Amino acid sequence: MMAPDYAHWHGMYEVAERFYMELIPQARHMAEDAKQAGNAEGAEAVLDLIEELLARPEHAWFESAKKAGADDAAKKKP
Numbered sequence: 001m002m003a004p005d006y007a008h009w010h011g012m013y014e015v016a017e018r019f020y021m022e023l024i025p026q027a028r029h030m031a032e033d034a035k036q037a038g039n040a041e042g043a044e045a046v047l048d049l050i051e052e053l054l055a056r057p058e059h060a061w062f063e064s065a066k067k068a069g070a071d072d073a074a075k076k077k078p
Contacts, residue, residue, distance in 0.1 A: 016062075020062055024050060024054070027046060027050060028047065028050060030046075031043040031044075031046040031047050031050075034046070
């Protein structure tokens with residue numbers, strides 16, 4: 001379980017999980033809170049930066065997986 005290939009894979013998995021599942025949603029939530037508190041300009045700057053970052057090619061796999069998951073969920077609804 002401590003082979004270099006496993007350690008590398010698991011480390012990258014944890015980084016991706018924290019980034020996509022915790023950091024990005026938290027940043028979006030904080031930007032929405034800032035918008036409601038009256039800092040619309042700052043909130044839009046943060047949301048634009050997040051979208052610009054996720055539009056990069058290295059994040060395409062996540063965005064396509066997210067879209068596929070949403071499509072699957074829509075198909076399962078009665």
